[in-house]
Amino acid sequence: MQLVLEKRAERSTVIALISPLIAIGLTIVTMSILFVIIGKNPIAALNVYFITPLTDAYSLQELAVKAAPLVMIAIGLSLCYLANVWNIGAEGQFLVGAVAGSWLAVKTHGTDAGAWVLPAMLLLGAIAGALYALIPAICKVRFGASEILVSLMLVYVADLLLDYLVRGPWRDPAGFNFPTTAEFDPVATVPLLLEGGRLHLGTVIALVIVVAAAVLLGRTIKGFEIRVVGAAPRAARFGGFSSNQLVLLTFAISGALAGLAGIIEVAGPVGHLQPGISPGYGFTAIIVAFLGRLNPVGILIAGLFLALTFIGGEQAQIAMKIPLDITKVFQGILLFYVLACDSLILYRIRLIMPQRKAADGAA
Amino acid sequence: MLDSGSGHARSGTVLLQTIGLTKRYGSFLANDAIDIAIRPQEIHALLGENGAGKSTLVKTIYGLIQPSEGEMLWQGEKMVLAGPHDARARGIGMVFQHFSLFDNLTVAENVALGLDGKESFKAMSARLEQVSQQYGLPLDPKREVWQLSVGERQRIEIVRVLMQNPKFLILDEPTAVLTPQEADQLFVVLERLKSEGRAILYISHKLDEVKRLCDTATILRGGKKISTCLPREETAASLARMMVGTEIKQVKAVAHRQTTVPRLVVNDLSLAPDEPHGVHLKNISLELKGGEILGIAGVAGNGQDEFFAALSGERLSRDPGTIVIDGHAAGHLSITARRKLGAAFVPEERLGHGTAPRMRLSENALLTGHAASGMVHNGFINTAATLATVDRATESFDVRKAKRDPEAASLSGGNLQKFIVGREILRNPVVLVVSQPTWGVDAGAAAVIRQALLDLAAAGAAILVTSQDLDELADIADRIAVMFHGRLSEPLMTADADRETLGLLMGGSALTPKDVPDAVGA
Ligand SMILES: Nc1ncnc2c1ncn2[C@@H]1O[C@H](COP(=O)(O)OP(=O)(O)OP(=O)(O)O)[C@@H](O)[C@H]1O
Ligand SMILES: [Mg+2]
Numbered sequence: 001m002q003l004v005l006e007k008r009a010e011r012s013t014v015i016a017l018i019s020p021l022i023a024i025g026l027t028i029v030t031m032s033i034l035f036v037i038i039g040k041n042p043i044a045a046l047n048v049y050f051i052t053p054l055t056d057a058y059s060l061q062e063l064a065v066k067a068a069p070l071v072m073i074a075i076g077l078s079l080c081y082l083a084n085v086w087n088i089g090a091e092g093q094f095l096v097g098a099v100a101g102s103w104l105a106v107k108t109h110g111t112d113a114g115a116w117v118l119p120a121m122l123l124l125g126a127i128a129g130a131l132y133a134l135i136p137a138i139c140k141v142r143f144g145a146s147e148i149l150v151s152l153m154l155v156y157v158a159d160l161l162l163d164y165l166v167r168g169p170w171r172d173p174a175g176f177n178f179p180t181t182a183e184f185d186p187v188a189t190v191p192l193l194l195e196g197g198r199l200h201l202g203t204v205i206a207l208v209i210v211v212a213a214a215v216l217l218g219r220t221i222k223g224f225e226i227r228v229v230g231a232a233p234r235a236a237r238f239g240g241f242s243s244n245q246l247v248l249l250t251f252a253i254s255g256a257l258a259g260l261a262g263i264i265e266v267a268g269p270v271g272h273l274q275p276g277i278s279p280g281y282g283f284t285a286i287i288v289a290f291l292g293r294l295n296p297v298g299i300l301i302a303g304l305f306l307a308l309t310f311i312g313g314e315q316a317q318i319a320m321k322i323p324l325d326i327t328k329v330f331q332g333i334l335l336f337y338v339l340a341c342d343s344l345i346l347y348r349i350r351l352i353m354p355q356r357k358a359a360d361g362a363a
Numbered sequence: 364m365l366d367s368g369s370g371h372a373r374s375g376t377v378l379l380q381t382i383g384l385t386k387r388y389g390s391f392l393a394n395d396a397i398d399i400a401i402r403p404q405e406i407h408a409l410l411g412e413n414g415a416g417k418s419t420l421v422k423t424i425y426g427l428i429q430p431s432e433g434e435m436l437w438q439g440e441k442m443v444l445a446g447p448h449d450a451r452a453r454g455i456g457m458v459f460q461h462f463s464l465f466d467n468l469t470v471a472e473n474v475a476l477g478l479d480g481k482e483s484f485k486a487m488s489a490r491l492e493q494v495s496q497q498y499g500l501p502l503d504p505k506r507e508v509w510q511l512s513v514g515e516r517q518r519i520e521i522v523r524v525l526m527q528n529p530k531f532l533i534l535d536e537p538t539a540v541l542t543p544q545e546a547d548q549l550f551v552v553l554e555r556l557k558s559e560g561r562a563i564l565y566i567s568h569k570l571d572e573v574k575r576l577c578d579t580a581t582i583l584r585g586g587k588k589i590s591t592c593l594p595r596e597e598t599a600a601s602l603a604r605m606m607v608g609t610e611i612k613q614v615k616a617v618a619h620r621q622t623t624v625p626r627l628v629v630n631d632l633s634l635a636p637d638e639p640h641g642v643h644l645k646n647i648s649l650e651l652k653g654g655e656i657l658g659i660a661g662v663a664g665n666g667q668d669e670f671f672a673a674l675s676g677e678r679l680s681r682d683p684g685t686i687v688i689d690g691h692a693a694g695h696l697s698i699t700a701r702r703k704l705g706a707a708f709v710p711e712e713r714l715g716h717g718t719a720p721r722m723r724l725s726e727n728a729l730l731t732g733h734a735a736s737g738m739v740h741n742g743f744i745n746t747a748a749t750l751a752t753v754d755r756a757t758e759s760f761d762v763r764k765a766k767r768d769p770e771a772a773s774l775s776g777g778n779l780q781k782f783i784v785g786r787e788i789l790r791n792p793v794v795l796v797v798s799q800p801t802w803g804v805d806a807g808a809a810a811v812i813r814q815a816l817l818d819l820a821a822a823g824a825a826i827l828v829t830s831q832d833l834d835e836l837a838d839i840a841d842r843i844a845v846m847f848h849g850r851l852s853e854p855l856m857t858a859d860a861d862r863e864t865l866g867l868l869m870g871g872s873a874l875t876p877k878d879v880p881d882a883v884g885a
Pocket of ligand 1: 393413414418419460763764773774776
């Protein structure tokens with residue numbers, strides 16, 4: 001008996017849809033084994049991770065709030081990945097967007113600046129994210145530098161920049177020396193959708209972005225260009241599409257979306273700028289993008305699912321003393337399985353018995 | 364008749380036999396209960412129209428496709444293949460219709476990847492050189508594949524298979540892109556392999572070649588086996604009739620086409636290659652009027668690819684005046700801008716260059732149509748328009764496919780070619796630059812494509828055809844020029860361009876053309 005991977009003649013649409021589900025299933029099995037190894041009851045742990053957060057309204061809102069930045073960033077990343085461009089530094093673009101928008105909040109703090117502040121902050125965040133993302137893009141186009149390395153290393157630059165600002169120039173004088181800015185003024189804060197709830201305007205913005213991306217990819221020539229440059233570069237050049245331009249464009253869009261997510265996070269749920277504003281949204285969004293099959297609607301679902309692991313992870317830490325890092329392990333294993341299962345879209349697994357009737361080789 | 368059924372008495376000598384081999388794609392039957400028997404020391408032709416199921420059958424025999432029904436016997440024993448490695452282990456080798464080479468790897472690396480053996484890279488390289496010398500298929504093991512011409516790429520595939528010392532060799536349209544000389548060399552190699560006791564299954568659309576080379580022929584039509592016959596006892600016409608079911612039309616040119624204004628002018632174009640082993644284009648000039656077809660002959664790798672890239676705008680020249688399309692200086696314009704001036708292009712390689720293999724036909728219609736065909740409004744794609752193009756190409760060029768809008772890669776080679784040519788011709792270009800228009804296309808469809816080119820010229824377009832097939836050029840071109848080492852010869856009137864003259868020019872000799880009167884087409 002033999003196990004072989006056989007290339008499919010045409011990609012399987014069915015597998016393309018269920019491959020993420022297979023990946024999730026395998027991840028859950030692996031996690032259960034891991035829970036047993038660290039001496040926790042896997043059923044109870046999985047219950048805390050995946051079921052409890054879905055049982056009360058507060059957690060459900062929290063889910064949407066956590067999913068919003070993931071979805072926004074992942075949408076941008078999916079455009080890059082479709083075009084075969086590898087932006088790994090969304091975390092850095094997220095932080096730079098947060099810093100740039102916060103600058104305005106800090107400058108207008110305590111003044112009687114009007115309602116223009118928040119829109120201006122969002123705009124600044126997006127522009128800063130885009131410009132920051134253009135650094136690796138330009139290095140790639142002009143000098144042939146690896147965009148993977150450059151974008152990744154810029155994450156640490158952004159992290160340290162934020163750290164410096166909140167410990168130095170922007171530190172809240174009344175903040176007992178904590179590394180944080182003052183709490184943003186109401187005009188510099190993302191409004192809540194419901195009084196007393198958690199949902200804020202950012203979740204709506206994330207939904208709008210999902211729809212916009214779906215239209216872009218499915219209906220416009222730009223979206224076609226993104227897909228064809230990634231799928232068949234030589235044919236794309238024959239079609240008249242320039243891959244260099246697209247490197248710049250997709251990096252700029254994904255940087256802008258990450259930056260926007262960053263400033264929304266700071267001006268929304270967090271309320272001020274401080275280190276640690278992101279539990280790794282920029283990296284987790286990479287998983288979201290792939291789990292969502294680089295498809296906007298898929299990304300929306302995948303974003304909600306990974307948000308669940310963040311919330312479940314926090315609750316598991318509180319309820320069962322499971323270390324928070326398990327969440328990262330979980331996400332890593334998930335990415336591994338997603339990529340592995342993806343090969344099933346283009347290949348099929350076949351078991352071959354040496355002495356078998358040829359007749360049951362029916363495909 | 365050598366039908367496999369009658370072969371039972373001699374089954375001891377049968378190397379490979381298929382019994383009722385069937386392959387279904389959904390409800391579509393690509394192969395329908397095919398029986399075929401192949402003996403050692405036999406060159407067996409597999410003939411059929413585009414989409415008849417030839418590639419499907421040989422891929423099944425090579426273990427790439429699992430049959431839906433039926434079985435295969437290898438030396439009299441039942442054979443079930445887990446994959447190509449299983450087939451190779453038994454001594455079955457295959458050279459594909461579409462190459463399976465990695466562009467960024469060297470010749471030797473590509474060969475190493477295709478071999479299952481455990482020998483060292485160095486020993487393998489040495490053996491590669493030795494085998495390629497032995498069979499007269501010269502190759503430089505250190506060159507990277509992307510720099511090689513199609514003919515050279517095919518040599519790699521053949522040498523790679525020969526290095527496995529196969530008992531049974533499958534060749535899927537090996538001569539489609541070879542020059543007559545290259546093809547002759549290949550036949551010598553094949554005769555030799557046959558005399559060494561190997562069996563060969565040979566797919567080709569060139570019937571003369573089949574009559575010359577093959578001992579037996581099996582003919583497929585619409586997925587079914589029509590008959591097995593002795594090609595030497597048939598005529599090309601009778602073989603074609605079995606393939607198509609009807610007579611094939613001869614192309615006919617309008618006797619005297621009206622030529623109009625110059626539509627495509629190239630002024631002293633010189634272009635350094637942008638890759639280490641590319642060909643330097645030197646001082647190319649030509650003028651092509653509306654209504655005219657200019658053929659470009661030449662051995663592959665003499666600058667045809669570079670010339671195509673320069674004409675299409677995939678490579679730009681610094682001086683706008685070097686290329687003039689319909690009166691507009693276009694040397695500096697992108698391919699999209701050139702299309703907007705009314706130019707259309709058909710590259711030699713259909714998968715990956717002419718089309719994105721994993722995208723649907725409608726998306727591939729958009730690929731070249733987005734600039735100028737009303738397929739895009741304000742940045743939005745008009746899906747109805749792209750699908751309409753697919754339907755029109757399907758109808759006008761008889762593109763056979765399993766559904767309305769499949770992925771490009773699922774079409775048979777010849778049908779994809781018909782789609783690509785159709786897609787461009789339907790845009791009614793004023794200038795058409797086309798490479799190998801009928802590469803891998805069956806005789807009937809080739810006639811349709813050639814007729815379409817003639818009709819397009821008659822309607823006033825200027826057409827530049829690059830082809831390895833001198834008969835094709837003789838059939839449709841008004842003038843023929845030869846490309847050699849990046850230079851283009853003075854065009855000859857087709858009537859003056861006999862094989863000998865062209866052959867000399869293709870070999871780099873600058874003979875004055877007028878000396879020899881016979882025409883090729885005669
Ligand atoms: N994966 C697939 N899915 C659906 N249909 C397919 C697939 N592969 C091949 N076909 C169909 O099967 C038919 C036979 O294809 P095949 O490639 O065997 O033709 P062929 O005889 O080699 O033609 P050509 O001379 O053009 O190369 C074609 O109509 C093709 O569209
Ligand atoms: Mg074929």
